[in-house]
Amino acid sequence: MTRHPPRWMTVGANALLLCSTALLVTVAARRFQPRPSLPAVRQIKTGSELVAVFMVASTCGASHNPDLPRLLDSIRVRLSARAAREGEQFVTIGVSLDDDAATGIEFLSHFGRFDAVIAGGGWAGPGALSYMIRDLHGDLAMPQLVLLSRAVTIGQTSITSSSDHVLGRFVGPSQLAILAKAAPTFGDAGARGQH
Numbered sequence: 001m002t003r004h005p006p007r008w009m010t011v012g013a014n015a016l017l018l019c020s021t022a023l024l025v026t027v028a029a030r031r032f033q034p035r036p037s038l039p040a041v042r043q044i045k046t047g048s049e050l051v052a053v054f055m056v057a058s059t060c061g062a063s064h065n066p067d068l069p070r071l072l073d074s075i076r077v078r079l080s081a082r083a084a085r086e087g088e089q090f091v092t093i094g095v096s097l098d099d100d101a102a103t104g105i106e107f108l109s110h111f112g113r114f115d116a117v118i119a120g121g122g123w124a125g126p127g128a129l130s131y132m133i134r135d136l137h138g139d140l141a142m143p144q145l146v147l148l149s150r151a152v153t154i155g156q157t158s159i160t161s162s163s164d165h166v167l168g169r170f171v172g173p174s175q176l177a178i179l180a181k182a183a184p185t186f187g188d189a190g191a192r193g194q195h
Contacts, residue, residue, distance in 0.1 A: 044154065049091050050083040051148040051164070052076070053131050054114070057097040057122075058107040060142045065173045068143060072111050074180035075145065088149075091115050095127030097142065138169050145170045145179065 054072060056063035076092065083090035094114035096104025101120030108117055118127040123140070131146050132138050138146065147167040153160045170179045 044152070044159075045089065046152060046154045048086070048088040049148075049150050049152055050079060050086070050088045050167075051091045051093060051150060052079055053093045053095060053146040053148065054111065055095040055097060055127060055131060055144045055146070056107065056111070056142050058103055059098065062173060063107075063143050065143070067173060068176070069111050071173070071176045071180045072145075075176065076112070078180070078182075079147070089152075093118065095131060096120070097122055097125060097128050099125075136164060136166055138166075139171045141171050143171075143173065143176065145176060 052075065056068075058064075076090075080090045092114045094108040094111060094117045096108050096117075096119040098104035098107060098119065099122040104119030105117060108114065108119065118125070118130075122128070123133070128140075130136065132140055132144075136146065136148075138144070146169050148164040149167055150164050151162040168179075170176050
């Protein structure tokens with residue numbers, strides 16, 4: 001003989017299930033409502049870009065030089081003005097070579113706002129591999145600023161970019177100070193920043 005629960009229990013369980021489902025749907029709907037986007041640091045558009053890649057690590061003594069934030073601010077102003085004169089878009093990328101991404105992001109925050117940030121992975125992370133080791137080989141030292149040029153094309157359904165071309169590489173606070181004082185000019189061979 002099969003025993004069934006009393007009718008009031010079945011109705012109560014179904015009501016509880018229905019209320020729980022309605023509550024979950026309401027919470028999910030609120031949670032997944034589109035939120036207004038924060039304004040972009042820059043508007044991505046078709047054209048030439050002047051890119052400044054700034055690389056540091058919280059574990060690097062020279063990256064703690066108290067003059068670096070001021071120097072980087074001055075470099076941003078000068079390079080932004082140069083890019084505007086040349087009809088280029090100016091892009092800044094902050095790279096932290098800290099092993100821990102959160103530590104790197106926090107350390108980069110001392111140097112102002114960047115259009116993009118790459119953090120974590122140490123010397124084998126994507127920042128070091130892209131801008132020092134594999135793709136754009138350079139000095140394994142910090143702080144370092146690499147100036148690049150590239151062309152970006154925005155299509156209806158795609159974005160393409162040329163390869164990055166190194167215009168200059170400035171290693172250490174003294175070379176960054178030189179860059180901060182004079183807007184760079186780049187010949188066909190490109191400046192090395194090795195003053």
